Amino acid sequence: QLQLSESGGALVQPGGSLTLSCVATGAVFGNKAMGWFRQAPGKEREEITCIATNGVTKNYADSVKGRFTTSRDNAKSTLYLEMKSLKPEDTGIYYCASPCFPDYSGSSLIPASYDYWGQGTQVTVSS
DSSP: OOEEEEEOOOEEOTTOOEEEEEEEESSOGGGSOEEEEEEOTTSOOEEEEEEOTTSOOEEEOTTTTTTEEEEEEGGGTEEEEEEOSOOGGGOEEEEEEEOOOOOSSSSOOOOOOOSEEOOOEEEEEOO
């Protein structure tokens, strides 16, 4: 079993930055492509990132492309989401999850069907 735990969510002003972390336990993290999705109350789940096991291939949703960066440290079994230029519409609960499906040939974010995700961490962007 893969267990995931997100942290780092906070209240931040529009235009601000925030970095989320996700620590994995219970399985071999380095063998798994990892992603982030978010969900606001009353809204559909939105897949926003996927990163391959090598940490090089990264795919993003159009809504966050150019503002968010995902990375991973396999030695620490940790996934990161660096967010900048935050907007109110970024508000929601952010989850790390696995598996996702990296697009090695382009920048498309391939729809994921996750088997594992964490409890989520709340990000609120407001003045």
